[in-house]
Amino acid sequence: MTLTTGIQTYLNYIDGKWVPASTGEVEASINPANRHDVIGYVQISGRDDLEKAVAAAKNALSSWRKRSGPERGEFLHRMANVLERRADEIAETMTREMGKTLPEAKGETARGIALLRYYAGEGMRKVGDVIPSTDSEGLMFTTRVPLGVVGVITPWNFPVAIPLWKMAPALAYGNTVVFKPAEETAVTAAKLVECMEEAGLPAGVVNLVMGSGPVIGQGIVDHPDISGITFTGSNEVGRRVGQRAVARGAKFQLEMGGKNPVIVLEDADLDLAVEATVSGGLRTAGQKCTATSRVFVQSAVYDPFKEKLLSRVKEIQVGDGMDPRTWMGPLVSEEQLHRVLSYIRKGVEEGATLLCGGRRLEEENLKDGFFVEPTVFEDVTPEMTIAREEIFGPVLALIRVDTLEEALRLANDVPYGLSASIFTRDIGNMLSFIDEMDAGLVRVNAETAGVELQAPFGGMKQSSSHSREQGRAAIEFFTSIKTVFVKG
Ligand SMILES: NC(=O)C1=CN([C@@H]2O[C@H](COP(=O)(O)OP(=O)(O)OC[C@H]3O[C@@H](n4cnc5c(N)ncnc54)[C@H](OP(=O)(O)O)[C@@H]3O)[C@@H](O)[C@H]2O)C=CC1
Numbered sequence: 001m002t003l004t005t006g007i008q009t010y011l012n013y014i015d016g017k018w019v020p021a022s023t024g025e026v027e028a029s030i031n032p033a034n035r036h037d038v039i040g041y042v043q044i045s046g047r048d049d050l051e052k053a054v055a056a057a058k059n060a061l062s063s064w065r066k067r068s069g070p071e072r073g074e075f076l077h078r079m080a081n082v083l084e085r086r087a088d089e090i091a092e093t094m095t096r097e098m099g100k101t102l103p104e105a106k107g108e109t110a111r112g113i114a115l116l117r118y119y120a121g122e123g124m125r126k127v128g129d130v131i132p133s134t135d136s137e138g139l140m141f142t143t144r145v146p147l148g149v150v151g152v153i154t155p156w157n158f159p160v161a162i163p164l165w166k167m168a169p170a171l172a173y174g175n176t177v178v179f180k181p182a183e184e185t186a187v188t189a190a191k192l193v194e195c196m197e198e199a200g201l202p203a204g205v206v207n208l209v210m211g212s213g214p215v216i217g218q219g220i221v222d223h224p225d226i227s228g229i230t231f232t233g234s235n236e237v238g239r240r241v242g243q244r245a246v247a248r249g250a251k252f253q254l255e256m257g258g259k260n261p262v263i264v265l266e267d268a269d270l271d272l273a274v275e276a277t278v279s280g281g282l283r284t285a286g287q288k289c290t291a292t293s294r295v296f297v298q299s300a301v302y303d304p305f306k307e308k309l310l311s312r313v314k315e316i317q318v319g320d321g322m323d324p325r326t327w328m329g330p331l332v333s334e335e336q337l338h339r340v341l342s343y344i345r346k347g348v349e350e351g352a353t354l355l356c357g358g359r360r361l362e363e364e365n366l367k368d369g370f371f372v373e374p375t376v377f378e379d380v381t382p383e384m385t386i387a388r389e390e391i392f393g394p395v396l397a398l399i400r401v402d403t404l405e406e407a408l409r410l411a412n413d414v415p416y417g418l419s420a421s422i423f424t425r426d427i428g429n430m431l432s433f434i435d436e437m438d439a440g441l442v443r444v445n446a447e448t449a450g451v452e453l454q455a456p457f458g459g460m461k462q463s464s465s466h467s468r469e470q471g472r473a474a475i476e477f478f479t480s481i482k483t484v485f486v487k488g
């Protein structure tokens with residue numbers, strides 16, 4: 001059955017107008033809980049559409065950057081108010097389009113509102129310092145200027161929060177934006193941009209171009225009029241974005257994968273550690289760059305931890321994210337489902353022991369969706385694929401260790417360094433972990449996922465381009481420092 005009546009087509013937003021792609025092509029954005037449920041039709045744009053969007057952003061730049069910081073902040077306040085008014089509708093669209101449960105989608109939308117309010121306040125904060133000059137009659141100070149037109153390329157896993165934690169600071173600091181959302185969540189993206197339009201954002205300041213990564217994403221990266229590119233997604237694409245940006249001298253910022261460890265020591269509160277492992281690893285079906293993936297447990301508590309974890313995982317209710325009984329929704333797409341199932345197969349083939357889960361769920365009410373069971377492995381060795389590569393699915397690997405030193409050595413032995421947690425009551429262990437764990441986000445007695453918008457966020461090693469997003473750190477990417485010397 002195909003539910004096709006009254007389905008809306010969502011357009012690009014270029015220079016303050018909703019317009020179809022010049023290609024005339026659209027595609028259906030579907031519900032991963034039921035592939036027959038079409039959320040809307042979205043544009044498959046071509047390079048012509050991107051050209052128009054970049055020209056509009058370039059044209060809008062001089063008047064937008066000339067507005068005062070508080071004035072730009074006022075637009076962000078208004079966007080927050082519109083998003084707040086439409087929060088339930090947008091959260092429901094997110095759940096239907098991406099699959100995360102409705103409470104998770106509502107939480108993310110609330111985060112989006114808070115992000116807009118935080119960066120609205122940025123318009124009122126200082127942007128420079130006075131520095132003593134060697135010339136006693138001179139005044140020397142720093143100020144900041146916007147980068148210019150910024151390309152925003154985002155993934156599907158946080159379709160409201162990630163675009164907003166990039167676009168809100170971009171706008172607050174005086175840049176204009178060309179926004180290319182993931183194809184899987186383009187309807188949610190269109191609704192976000194509707195909020196911006198409703199808030200009265202001037203034409204050209206934000207331009208939405210839907211379409212494929214290789215055409216629109218690549219086009220943004222290569223466009224000579226785009227001064228900076230901010231990207232979140234896979235390492236494979238991120239690396240290419242970085243290389244192309246360097247080649248033409250554009251500024252770039254990459255947030256990519258994680259292989260995030262939890263370390264559970266023998267003095268840990270095991271109930272807390274289990275709850276945090278389940279929440280950090282399996283919420284949003286493990287589709288977070290900060291998701292827990294490897295769990296290092298000290299031998300003395302390995303068996304009780306394992307038993308508690310398995311009994312908690314077996315209680316998890318998988319289903320449509322709109323159903324209030326559901327704790328874990330589907331994976332975002334059929335491609336992602338096959339990718340996760342292939343990692344699970346690899347885990348078994350390489351000799352890990354499957355303790356629970358591992359199957360696609362195909363019961364009557366789930367058969368048209370992309371559901372996979374929450375999965376736990378043990379006997380996972382450091383060289384196995386499931387211990388090294390980002391799975392981006394609800395899969396946990398248990399690894400027994402004897403000491404904190406061994407746990408830290410193994411936890412650090414991957415190319416990623418995004419987020420990590422430890423569970424212990426010992427201050428010495430906490431301090432060793434904080435110091436020696438190679439991760440941009442280290443958390444003690446708390447899950448690996450769930451970043452706070454007012455704090456810097458980013459990874460070490462191959463998890464990022466070593467830049468940081470969110471909080472005040474965003475100013476470093478979205479502006480350039482100008483050192484000014486004035487003599488009367
Ligand atoms: N760190 C994170 O938060 C995320 C990590 N991932 C990882 O990536 C894997 C694959 O997910 P996927 O969605 O394919 O991630 P991608 O890295 O392919 O997609 C992220 C964004 O980049 C765009 N893009 C794709 N190709 C290019 C290109 N050549 N130039 C510029 N932009 C491009 C995508 O467009 P389009 O929509 O057309 O694909 C999307 O908007 C996941 O399994 C997971 O491991 C995925 C999402 C988020």
Ligand SMILES: O=C(O)CCC(=O)C(=O)O
Binds near residue numbers: 162232289
């Ligand atoms: O854990 C979070 O809150 C954010 C995760 C994230 O940034 C991502 O998955 O891309």
